[in-house]
Amino acid sequence: MSLETSRMVQMANAIRALSMDAVQAANSGHPGMPMGMADVATVLWGEYLKHDPKTPDWADRDRFVLSAGHGSMLIYALLHLSGYDAPTIEDIRNFRQLGSPCAGHPENFLLAGVECTTGPLGQGLAMAVGMAIAERKLNADFGDDLVDHRTWVIAGDGCLMEGINHEAIGLAGHLKLGRMNVLWDDNNITIDGSTDLSTSENIKARYEATGWHVVSCNGHDFDDIRRALDEAGADERPSLIACSTVIGKGAPNKQGTSATHGAPLGDDEIAAAREQLGWDAEPFEIPEQVLADWRGTAENGQNAYRSWLDRLSNDGRRADFERRMAGDLPESFSLEEYMGKLIAEPQKVATRKASEMALAQINGQLTETMGGSADLTGSNNTKAGGIGPFTADDYSGRYIYYGIREFGMAAAMNGMALHGGVIPYGGTFLVFTDYCRGAIRLSALQEARVIYVMTHDSIGLGEDGPTHQPIEHVQSLRMIPNLLVMRPADAVETAECWDMALREKDRPTVLALSRQNLPQVRNTPDETGLCSKGAYRLKQASAERRVILIATGSEVHVALECAEQLEQQGIGADVVSMVCTELFDEQDESYKADLLPNVDPGKILRVSIEAGTTFGWERYTMANGLNIGIDRFGASAPAPDLFEKFGLTADAIVPQIMNKLNG
Ligand SMILES: Cc1ncc(C[n+]2csc(CCOP(=O)(O)OP(=O)(O)O)c2C)c(N)n1
Numbered sequence: 001m002s003l004e005t006s007r008m009v010q011m012a013n014a015i016r017a018l019s020m021d022a023v024q025a026a027n028s029g030h031p032g033m034p035m036g037m038a039d040v041a042t043v044l045w046g047e048y049l050k051h052d053p054k055t056p057d058w059a060d061r062d063r064f065v066l067s068a069g070h071g072s073m074l075i076y077a078l079l080h081l082s083g084y085d086a087p088t089i090e091d092i093r094n095f096r097q098l099g100s101p102c103a104g105h106p107e108n109f110l111l112a113g114v115e116c117t118t119g120p121l122g123q124g125l126a127m128a129v130g131m132a133i134a135e136r137k138l139n140a141d142f143g144d145d146l147v148d149h150r151t152w153v154i155a156g157d158g159c160l161m162e163g164i165n166h167e168a169i170g171l172a173g174h175l176k177l178g179r180m181n182v183l184w185d186d187n188n189i190t191i192d193g194s195t196d197l198s199t200s201e202n203i204k205a206r207y208e209a210t211g212w213h214v215v216s217c218n219g220h221d222f223d224d225i226r227r228a229l230d231e232a233g234a235d236e237r238p239s240l241i242a243c244s245t246v247i248g249k250g251a252p253n254k255q256g257t258s259a260t261h262g263a264p265l266g267d268d269e270i271a272a273a274r275e276q277l278g279w280d281a282e283p284f285e286i287p288e289q290v291l292a293d294w295r296g297t298a299e300n301g302q303n304a305y306r307s308w309l310d311r312l313s314n315d316g317r318r319a320d321f322e323r324r325m326a327g328d329l330p331e332s333f334s335l336e337e338y339m340g341k342l343i344a345e346p347q348k349v350a351t352r353k354a355s356e357m358a359l360a361q362i363n364g365q366l367t368e369t370m371g372g373s374a375d376l377t378g379s380n381n382t383k384a385g386g387i388g389p390f391t392a393d394d395y396s397g398r399y400i401y402y403g404i405r406e407f408g409m410a411a412a413m414n415g416m417a418l419h420g421g422v423i424p425y426g427g428t429f430l431v432f433t434d435y436c437r438g439a440i441r442l443s444a445l446q447e448a449r450v451i452y453v454m455t456h457d458s459i460g461l462g463e464d465g466p467t468h469q470p471i472e473h474v475q476s477l478r479m480i481p482n483l484l485v486m487r488p489a490d491a492v493e494t495a496e497c498w499d500m501a502l503r504e505k506d507r508p509t510v511l512a513l514s515r516q517n518l519p520q521v522r523n524t525p526d527e528t529g530l531c532s533k534g535a536y537r538l539k540q541a542s543a544e545r546r547v548i549l550i551a552t553g554s555e556v557h558v559a560l561e562c563a564e565q566l567e568q569q570g571i572g573a574d575v576v577s578m579v580c581t582e583l584f585d586e587q588d589e590s591y592k593a594d595l596l597p598n599v600d601p602g603k604i605l606r607v608s609i610e611a612g613t614t615f616g617w618e619r620y621t622m623a624n625g626l627n628i629g630i631d632r633f634g635a636s637a638p639a640p641d642l643f644e645k646f647g648l649t650a651d652a653i654v655p656q657i658m659n660k661l662n663g
């Protein structure tokens with residue numbers, strides 16, 4: 001039952017008032033979008049969204065994504081008004097101030113009810129595609145009784161204009177994710193002014209062409225909004241609901257202009273808006289009746305939650321469902337036996353192949369992993385363990401053919417991880433991390449367990465040449481906070497890295513894997529999981545130690561060859577496999593000092609060897625160390641010729657070490 005229109009108007013005006021007052025108090029922010037979408041949001045949150053403000057982590061809640069993250073005051077107002085414990089009105093008063101959960105843009109780990117971090121336009125909608133995928137997958141696994149919810153998105157012109165939108169809706173349309181509904185704030189305004197300045201695209205036709213259902217409504221007419229939402233709900237395709245709105249609606253002199261987009265309205269305009277809206281409450285005060293009406297909207301969701309809980313309590317799969325939603329691996333999960341076999345029978349394989357071998361074990365033991373590739377399945381070796389495709393006809397599958405949509409894939413994986421119940425991994429060539437870097441950054445910022453299987457990790461890919469050969473990539477990914485970049489040296493390290501990545505609940509991992517075969521360098525049993533410390537001593541100097549060789553991935557065996565040659569000349573050399581610098585940096589000082597003692601470089605020379613940029617390696621080799629790498633673009637040739645050309649062989653490296661030692 002809907003409330004009478006005049007009360008709905010006041011509910012929407014509460015959003016408008018909180019938004020314009022909070023932005024004014026902060027003297028920064030974006031009032032236009034929340035004011036323009038207040039009516040649509042009131043209908044959606046008041047009547048359609050399935051949620052329970054008192055149980056914000058309810059697994060079967062609808063997911064709501066404010067893709068137009070600059071309009072963050074919209075979601076803060078909605079959460080507060082509908083009765084979530086946070087944000088409080090005090091938090092809203094402190095909008096955009098240090099320590100307030102009401103940050104400039106919504107951040108998923110600051111507030112329950114904020115499903116993902118948005119602000120980089122386009123990515124919210126693309127993450128919602130991943131949430132809708134996870135929902136269908138869990139529905140296939142656990143049935144309607146436990147999983148049956150929608151994914152709602154509010155997106156602006158900007159979200160629809162970004163390139164990633166094409167990838168995201170293409171995937172959603174193809175997979176027929178009919179429980180995904182995008183409400184487009186169709187206000188014809190962006191920062192620079194009218195959308196006429198930069199676009200004449202027929203957006204509705206584009207959505208229709210990608211298999212979406214499209215419906216339009218007047219975004220300021222409650223009944224018309226309901227009609228459109230009902231139509232969207234009834235259609236089996238994903239829906240775009242074009243809500244025709246006026247940006248900054250309610251600000252009499254500024255509404256409809258980009259002046260309301262991203263600046264405080266000013267005291268005079270706010271006073272005029274109060275007059276126009278008939279809103280006479282003081283800033284940050286919500287009239288009792290309006291608040292009561294908002295709080296009353298929670299009832300339906302609470303009832304739905306209770307009956308869901310009843311169903312869950314009587315369901316034999318409850319423990320498994322709860323484990324998966326909590327993101328815990330089964331206690332029985334272990335790769336030890338598999339690694340034991342590798343130690344017993346060493347393998348010379350590419351680490352991408354080793355990853356496939358590890359995945360065969362992982363996908364066999366876990367039900368929650370969902371793999372995929374951006375059209376490089378055979379190269380990334382991501383389909384393993386007998387998992388079948390996730391398709392519009394069969395949502396029980398565990399492998400996603402993402403197509404050539406790297407950015408869309410990465411963003412979808414963020415959405416899947418944040419939805420919970422599944423652990424996404426996906427592959428492409430390492431060089432194309434550039435194409436999905438914006439989403440990798442958001443994986444890290446959002447503390448999302450996404451595992452990137454990035455193969456062809458150096459010039460070692462050979463003939464495809466410099467366009468495909470990563471140079472700066474590994475190192476530049478290491479610069480992203482909260483992202484683990486692992487470059488394993490062989491099949492054993494690869495398995496250890498997979499195990500670690502799966503157990504990192506709050507961090508994404510990039511696995512940088514070789515195309516070319518690599519000898520197994522770890523041939524003795526070890527129960528400690530050597531890679532877990534980020535770096536470890538693979539070989540200890542025999543003669544008096546004069547050199548420490550620090551290498552990663554495919555260069556570890558080169559470092560071992562260098563060490564052998566040095567030892568033959570009476571020069572002791574340690575070899576350290578630096579599989580993950582981030583984890584090494586987290587170790588205590590004594591561990592770090594044991595591996596890399598703080599000694600005058602004249603006494604012990606540190607040498608880094610990595611087939612990529614040398615930039616930044618001084619961090620571990622110090623001012624007078626030696627950094628072996630590649631500081632130019634690669635070349636097209638067979639891999640062995642390239643290692644030779646770029647001096648990444650023991651024969652080329654050892655003389656440089658001798659020179660340095662002889663100073
Ligand atoms: C990837 C990205 N590029 C640029 C921006 C900066 N930015 C924030 S809002 C905006 C305009 C968005 O227009 P629209 O979605 O129509 O929002 P409205 O002005 O209608 O609120 C821009 C360019 C951003 N947040 N993300």
Ligand SMILES: [Mg+2]
Nearest residue numbers: 157187189190
């Ligand atoms: Mg706009």
